[in-house]
Amino acid sequence: MPASLLLLCAGLAVQAQPAADSVPAKAAVCAACHGPQGQSTQAAFPILAGQTSRYLYLQLRDYQEDRRKNELMSPMVVGMTRDEMRELSDYFARQKPPRQNFAVDAEKARLGKLKADETLCTMCHLGGFAGQNEVPRVAGQHYDYIIKQLTDFKARLRTNDAGSMTSVSGTLNAQDIENLAHYLVGL
Ligand code: HEC
Numbered sequence: 001m002p003a004s005l006l007l008l009c010a011g012l013a014v015q016a017q018p019a020a021d022s023v024p025a026k027a028a029v030c031a032a033c034h035g036p037q038g039q040s041t042q043a044a045f046p047i048l049a050g051q052t053s054r055y056l057y058l059q060l061r062d063y064q065e066d067r068r069k070n071e072l073m074s075p076m077v078v079g080m081t082r083d084e085m086r087e088l089s090d091y092f093a094r095q096k097p098p099r100q101n102f103a104v105d106a107e108k109a110r111l112g113k114l115k116a117d118e119t120l121c122t123m124c125h126l127g128g129f130a131g132q133n134e135v136p137r138v139a140g141q142h143y144d145y146i147i148k149q150l151t152d153f154k155a156r157l158r159t160n161d162a163g164s165m166t167s168v169s170g171t172l173n174a175q176d177i178e179n180l181a182h183y184l185v186g187l
């Protein structure tokens, strides 16, 4: 490879690497609901810190294209570019998830784990619900938020999941959902 081309490649490599601690301009807006660094402490607002970047990006895109709707969240992505979505997703994925202080009911959590094992949730969500790519991390997410999402999937109020979650949640009753949330919030 000629030296000039090598230099060009080196230059591109440097450009493609954002500074590890760079904070996207729009992250300040998100903090109003999702907390600083996406470490939400309010149960209605999902924790974004430590979520997979790919999943965050897909959700922002889905809100923008009306595949997922929420009166508080949908307006946030109006006019947002794909690059801004990627930058925000990478930023929140890099942050450390907060510790939960929810009072887990040990018996409900035990039943929730049994249900999760029986339903093979971790085939997609991975062990400990750590998430991977487009499959979200659910470990340590807020109790109220988990309940709302599973209930929304079941009622088909949320349908941006290509069928995976709407079919899984169809096999869960309200008690299963409560037990699963006790299990997941404590992971
Ligand atoms: C006014 C409050 C509010 C603000 C500000 C806000 N959000 Fe949200 N966001 C929400 C709510 C509420 C939800 C959950 C909605 C639902 O149940 O679908 C949500 C959900 C999300 C989700 C989906 C998370 C998941 O686990 O599926 C992402 C990603 C997200 N927000 C990113 C952002 C980003 C990035 C910003 C800043 C540009 C932002 N939000 C600003 C209220 C807000």
Ligand code: HEC
Residues within 6 Å of the ligand: 046, 058, 115, 116, 119, 120, 121, 122, 123, 124, 125, 134, 135, 136, 137, 138, 141, 146, 149, 150, 160, 161, 162, 164, 165, 168, 180
């Ligand atoms: C076939 C794969 C698959 C299985 C099995 C599965 N999930 Fe999911 N789950 C997904 C995908 C993919 C999404 C993200 C959907 C989207 O993009 O909206 C998701 C989303 C979720 C969410 C919403 C997370 C958020 O931040 O909004 C919860 C909660 C969840 N799953 C819990 C479970 C539980 C509990 C089980 C077992 C009872 C389970 N999942 C089984 C693939 C799966």
